[in-house]
Amino acid sequence: MYSNKDIGCIQACITGNGGNMKSYKLFTGVVLVGFGLYFLLNEINMSPFPDFYSWPTLLIIVGLAFLCQGFIGKDHGSILPGVILTGFGLHFHLVNKLAIWPDDTGTFLLIIALGFILFNQRAGSGLVNGVLFLLLAGLLLFYEEIVASITFIHIGESTLKFFTPLLFLLIGGYFLLSKRK
Secondary structure: OOOHHHHHHHHHHHHOHHHOHHHHHHHHHHHHHHHHHHHHHHHOOOOOOOOOOOHHHHHHHHHHHHHHHHHOOOOHHHHHHHHHHHHHHHHHHHOOOOOOOOOOHHHHHHHHHHHHHHHHHHHOOOHHHHHHHHHHHHHHHOHHHHHHHOHHHOOOHHHHHHHHHHHHHHHHHHHHHOOOO
């Protein structure tokens, strides 16, 4: 059913670096120290900032552990999940606190784009994905301004709102169906 190559890939995804568990000591250590500090500060009623004790903080802790693993432990595959988890955690903390922070789907795509771009700087791949997600994030974040600026085309806003998801489906389908190198 599964080839040896598939099983090796699954093991590498679960344990990192082809099954070498030693490489995740840094990740595990940062998560445990982070969670320990989180629970200790909660126990002694000391809060570094308002609303610290919530699930987004736990996302940030795990994300920072992945980033440490990616940059310090040189496990570049950990950079993308690290940026995504840290970014999502920060987003959920900041969305209701900073008036300038956008509460939009484009924000999530922007965080993913940043993850791919940072991953590309270390691993040398993923730049196309990063630029694509960056363009899609820009489209979503500045949708109203884009619609207002292309009124000369005489396409209604409802038509554009219909075609935007189709654009996502077409690009995603292309990536799923195109031949892999």
